[in-house]
Amino acid sequence: MWKWISDTVGPPLGFATTDGMLTKEQVLDFCRLNLAALEKPEVKQRIAEHFKAGEQAAEMTTKVQEEIFSSMGIEPKFGISCLGRVGSVFRNDQEVMMNFMELIGREELACDEAEKPEEFRKKMELMQKMHEQQVAMEEHLKGKSPEERLAFIQNMQRQMQQSKTQTGVGGNNVVSPQEQLHFFQQQYAQSGPSQPSRAASSSDRAQNTSNVVQRR
Template identity: 40%
Template sequence: MATATTPLQGNGMLSREQLLHLFDRFSFLTSQPDVKKRIADAVKDKQEAVAVTTAIQEEIFLEMGIDPRFGISCLGKVCTVYENDRDLVIQFYKFIAKEEMACDEAELGPDGFAERMINQQKLQEKQLEMLTYMRKFHFDDQSAILEKLHQQMENANYESEASILSAEQIQEIVQRKVSPLFMPR
């Protein structure tokens, strides 16, 4: 921790260890009831939840002896600077997801958040069923299915419900692909 005589780190890039400490500490803090209440109270006071989660990150940076503005700016560079460190990038995306969940929980309230988590789990189960079913097909068929899925998601502005194809839709894609009358665009 920086003291009055120790300047805060404000240049270069955060190390892997510093980033992992931030991610772990943030995850721990945002799971605490008093921090959840702090974020929810801010939302009730018409503040942005993300402003509170950013403030929490800044507090962690100060604990670490890092200038908060510098630390926040480094977060925007993680994927570029550490592009070859797959594990760190995965941890970074988990950190982002944790922040989004903390904001969602504060904005939706406990019941709304629980409902969203249930719906998210059901969606993931359907996606897994679809992927398991797709694996029964030849690689070329899987490519055609994924292309159709991509088009569907693009047309729906990437709404999560568009990330699923039914078994019937998959069968239709495969049948069209092998039909001599079907000409791909």
């Protein structure tokens, strides 16, 4: 697993960063390298083998993180500790937070792929359907006012919460991607192509439906 890292950024030159907090550039570089690593077949295989050996897949993703930090000249344990502070230190930096949340979601998927391959496949299918549905909804909402878009979202949230209450899970205020997809499909079927105001725009929900992935 080390080879792809050394091929990308070269061998470690010693730990230049051992205390304080990672800079914005270091966080962004780390996210870029980690995302690239999780797409490598050899890394996916290592995570899967680690899980089959009776260990947690997350332990191997942490190992990947440590090796990346080492290759960047950052003491691994220090780098890992900094990750827990990214959300507070860079909470107002959209670029950092978007990249960091993307990485978190991709790591969750990597663990799911190793631990629950069938659930992972279904999740990928659902995400693809959600993406297609969002594109369709955005097309239908072209030319609609912000008020009309907001009204649809509020209607969605209200109906979803009513459904949760009726099924005995009303205490959960999170509308899952599965529930959103089902609701959008119902609205689309009711409105048809000629009534776009019944649809929802992906731009209104992109952060909630695409970047956050629940494992369990």
